[in-house]
Amino acid sequence: MDAAAWIVAAASVLAAVVGPVAAVHALLTKREPQVAAAWMAVCIIFPVGGALFYYVFGINRVETRARKLVAEERIPPSPGPSMETHSPSLGPEYAEQIRISDAVTGRPLEYGNRVQSLHNGEQAYPTMLEAIDAAQQTVYLSTYIFETNTSGRQFIRALTAAHRRGVEVRVLIDGVGEFYSWPRASRLLRRTGVPVARFLPPRLLPPQLSINLRNHRKLLVIDGQTGFTGGMNLGDRHLLQSDREHRVADIHFLVDGPVVHQMEQVFLEDWAFTTGEARAASPPGKPHVDGALSRIITDGPNEDLDRLVMTLIGALSAAREEIWLVTPYFLPMRSLMTALEAAALRGVEVNVLLPARNNLPFVHWATRHMLGELIHWGVNIYYQPPPFAHTKLFVVDRRYAQVGSANMDPRSLRLNFELNAEFYDRAIAGEMAADCQRIRAHSRRISEEELRQRPPLERVRDAACWLASPYL
Structure with missing residues (x-):
């Protein structure tokens, strides 16, 4: 048998093995029948290419690793807590939703939180930069896209200044989202000494191909007391009054109160997941008398799914x-x-x-x-x-x-x-x-x-x- 015949035979054996194996894996691990059926069809119709595509995009490699790195998995409280434990001012119309969220999220409701809407980068960025400049102990920032244009570099300068005056600064950037801009923000931050990590960056050596599983959270937590969250990334595209062609309208939110402690805990869990470095959270902030009842809900392809x-x-x-x-x-x-x-x-x-x-x-x-x-x-x-x-x-x-x-x-x-x-x-x-x-x-x-x-x-x-x- 010549070399060409050996190659054909080997390819046939490979196709006969990897396609069905990948299809069975999808059958056993996917939660929804239509998703399992779609992946199985791809792997059987295209045995080698489909199996490779499934390996890159279809396998959840996060769940097991996340469970190992989070020190104590959140255990949902028993259902049906009394309304009085949350706030005596709440009416019965809230009872059903509170009962569901209590059972599902595994996090307590926190009383006494204020929230402020920040429209577009024109309102959000100056407020966020001012908070970083005023930080005394910690600055934790997590974002999906961190551009290195004018707005992004303002944040890099503010984070660097905070780090140099002794504030504990940690920056987490998604490993795919950071490629929206060049040079990458993580590289510029490392040059200034700011501790930065990339969440599941794609790489070949050692293999890391979890391209589909992204950290889309947007978090900025200052001293465990002040938090920012919403859908806004960091970059000039969110400056609505600019002359950029591809502008983006968005609303971000400034949160002040005990629920910021939960935001900080989420960041530190993500940081530990990415770096293996466990850090203690700041004590919860004091509630405001006129503040709202609030809690954080996380979702992801780990124990938070659904x-x-x-x-x-x-x-x-x-x-x-x-x-x-x-x-x-x-x-x-x-x-x-x-x-x-x-x-x-x-x-x-x-x-x-x-x-x-x-x-x-x-x-x-x-x-x-x-x-x-x-x-x-x-x-x-x-x-x-x-x-x-x-x-x-x-x-x-x-x-x-x-x-x-x-x-x-x-x-x-x-x-x-x-x-x-x-x-x-x-x-x-x-x-x-x-x-x-x-x-x-x-x-x-x-x-x-x-x-x-x-x-x-x-x-x-x-x-x-x-x-x-x-x-x-």
């Missing part, structure tokens, strides 16, 4: 008057779609605000395929005009609100490490609902008729993108 989905469904089920949902990427899983439709059918005003022009066209196309069903059952869909709207808000009955990094798509709800903050407070929820109303005022409502009138090729394109939505 916690955010369950709290969202719980809130949708408890809605009685109105729901506001603002998100840049909207590809909800079937359970969330059903919850939105059921709320609309029982008379709740359900409003979903999406960008008219998305920075990821294939996500926009996939979304258009499934909007017709939601509209048919009474969900109101609105398109916001450019610039691209990256804001994430979720408000129920002007009494409950969630803000944070999570989008309404499979990547956020199944693959990314995300962080949201929930607030049980009518003043805060009312202010966020007012923001949603202002967004709706200059948005355009979408109708079933408009979607039905799409050209046939456009409808096929949208459906094909929707078919791939579990991987977008």
Whole structure:
């Protein structure tokens, strides 16, 4: 047998082994049947290439490592805590949502928190930089994208100055998100001596191919007392008043109160996961007399999987008057779609605000395929005009609100490490609902008729993108 025949025989044996093995692995490890079936089909139809693709994008290598590095896994409290343990001022309308979040999140509610909305980089960045400049003990920063343009370098200078005056500074940047800018922020920070780590950076030696599992959390915690979170990355693109072509509108949030301690704990868990270095959290801050009840909800492909989905469904089920949902990427899983439709059918005003022009066209196309069903059952869909709207808000009955990094798509709800903050407070929820109303005022409502009138090729394109939505 010549060399060519040996190569053909070896390739045939390889195809006969790796494809079925990868398919069986998907069958045993995937949580949803349609996802398992899709991966199995890819691995069987394309035995070698499909198996390699599955190895790179389909295997969750995070869960086991995370469980080993987090010193003590959070254990959810027993369900049904008394309302008095949270706040005597809360009415019974909060009981259902509190009971669900208590059981799901494994974190306690913290009383006495204030929150302030910061619109776009023009408001957020100066406030964040001022907080870094005023730091006395610790500065913990985690972000998905850290650009090295003018805005990014302002943060690098502020972090460097804090480090040089003796503040304990730690910076965590996602290993894929950092490639949005060159030179990389991690390299510039290391040059100035700031401790920085990259979350699951892709590399060949030693192999690290968890490309799909990203840290999408945005956190800045100062002295364990002041925190910032939301959906805003660091870079000039968030300066809405600039002349940049690809500007991004967004809202970030300044949080002050005991719940910041939970934000710091999340950062330190991520830092330990990435570096193996365990650090003690600062003591919780003092509650404000006029502050809100709040807690942090984490989600990710580790022990936190599906916690955010369950709290969202719980809130949708408890809605009685109105729901506001603002998100840049909207590809909800079937359970969330059903919850939105059921709320609309029982008379709740359900409003979903999406960008008219998305920075990821294939996500926009996939979304258009499934909007017709939601509209048919009474969900109101609105398109916001450019610039691209990256804001994430979720408000129920002007009494409950969630803000944070999570989008309404499979990547956020199944693959990314995300962080949201929930607030049980009518003043805060009312202010966020007012923001949603202002967004709706200059948005355009979408109708079933408009979607039905799409050209046939456009409808096929949208459906094909929707078919791939579990991987977008």
